[in-house]
Amino acid sequence: GENVEQHPSTLSVQEGDSAVIKCTYSDSASNYFPWYKQELGKRPQLIIDIRSNVGEKKDQRIAVTLNKTAKHFSLHITETQPEDSAVYFCAAYAYSGAGSYQLTFGKGTKLSVIP
Amino acid sequence: EAGVVQSPRYKIIEKKQPVAFWCNPISGHNTLYWYLQNLGQGPELLIRYENEEAVDDSQLPKDRFSAERLKGVDSTLKIQPAELGDSAVYLCASSLRQGPNEQFFGPGTRLTVL
Numbered sequence: 001g002e003n004v005e006q007h008p009s010t011l012s013v014q015e016g017d018s019a020v021i022k023c024t025y026s027d028s029a030s031n032y033f034p035w036y037k038q039e040l041g042k043r044p045q046l047i048i049d050i051r052s053n054v055g056e057k058k059d060q061r062i063a064v065t066l067n068k069t070a071k072h073f074s075l076h077i078t079e080t081q082p083e084d085s086a087v088y089f090c091a092a093y094a095y096s097g098a099g100s101y102q103l104t105f106g107k108g109t110k111l112s113v114i115p
Numbered sequence: 116e117a118g119v120v121q122s123p124r125y126k127i128i129e130k131k132q133p134v135a136f137w138c139n140p141i142s143g144h145n146t147l148y149w150y151l152q153n154l155g156q157g158p159e160l161l162i163r164y165e166n167e168e169a170v171d172d173s174q175l176p177k178d179r180f181s182a183e184r185l186k187g188v189d190s191t192l193k194i195q196p197a198e199l200g201d202s203a204v205y206l207c208a209s210s211l212r213q214g215p216n217e218q219f220f221g222p223g224t225r226l227t228v229l
Contacts, residue, residue, distance in 0.1 A: 034218075044220045046217050098171070
């Protein structure tokens with residue numbers, strides 16, 4: 001099945017700086033890559049996603065890039081703010097066997113934005 | 116629009132006791148998921164429903180875990196008997212349909228087994 005590796009596990013940045021989180025995946029047939037933000041004690045929420053037919057997608061301060069050849073995708077947050085502090089999870093949607101597809105999540109990156 | 120609702124939010128039980136979690140998905144969402152989230156880890160799929168049919172339960176430990184989605188709306192996940200290693204957050208999610216689409220998560224149930 002799919003394997004998703006996420007780095008770094010923790011990331012501290014000064015307010016206003018940029019943050020980059022990287023993920024790699026193993027299944028070249030994966031075709032959907034969402035990013036979720038989870039604040040402490042709260043539910044994961046989708047912040048941006050990208051499909052395999054697109055190389056880059058932006059939404060205000062957030063952008064995601066996808067390199068299908070290298071099988072990696074990255075989350076970029078510019079002009080970070082204290083409210084960006086949370087755990088971020090990448091995921092890849094791929095075939096999981098027995099006729100099923102599923103999202104496989106990375107282990108998460110704890111982002112701390114220092115005021 | 117109300118989001119995915121789960122109850123209880125927290126549950127503390129002793130090992131070998133049974134426990135059940137309830138989930139109400141977003142209205143109109145046909146696909147429902149149960150995930151397990153251990154501390155410091157990403158969610159891991161336990162079971163996926165399309166309407167009332169469990170279409171992917173390959174990662175559900177069937178010796179002690181069971182789930183149902185009667186009438187294709189609400190769902191219940193049960194553990195019997197619970198073990199110490201079952202302590203985790205159990206997340207429910209729903210999506211409009213199966214496939215590579217946004218999944219909306221509930222707040223989760225934090226289970227502590229003593």
